[in-house]
Amino acid sequence: MIRKEKLIERFLARPADFTFDELISLLRHLGYTQAARGHTGGSRVAFINDDGDYLRLHKPHPRNILKRYQVEDLLAALKERGLL
Numbered sequence: 001m002i003r004k005e006k007l008i009e010r011f012l013a014r015p016a017d018f019t020f021d022e023l024i025s026l027l028r029h030l031g032y033t034q035a036a037r038g039h040t041g042g043s044r045v046a047f048i049n050d051d052g053d054y055l056r057l058h059k060p061h062p063r064n065i066l067k068r069y070q071v072e073d074l075l076a077a078l079k080e081r082g083l084l
Contacts, residue, residue, distance in 0.1 A: 004029045008084065014071055019064045023074070027055070030083050053081065 007026050011018060024034065032047040032055065043059045055077060060066050066074075078084045 011071070011075065012084065014068075014075065016065075016068065018066050018071055020060055020066060021064060023066060030078070 007022060007029065010022070011026055027033075027047050031049045033049075035046040035048045035054070043061060045057060045059050047055045055074065057070055057074065060070070075084065
């Protein structure tokens with residue numbers, strides 16, 4: 001199994017320890033890039049694909065681990081878009 005498939009499988013399992021770095025990698029594999037943010041961006045981040053579709057969330061802090069609701073919300077959004 002290739003890395004992309006392993007990462008998708010891990011995300012679909014809704015792990016309690018999915019990191020923001022893993023999310024960036026997952027979204028990159030799905031065609032999203034992190035949108036450039038201004039100096040007032042704060043912890044809010046956006047990811048955009050070539051079609052102009054945005055995914056927005058708060059970067060987790062103080063740890064790099066996504067909260068359970070973030071994993072669930074992102075999973076629902078990606079399924080709704082037909083990406084998972």
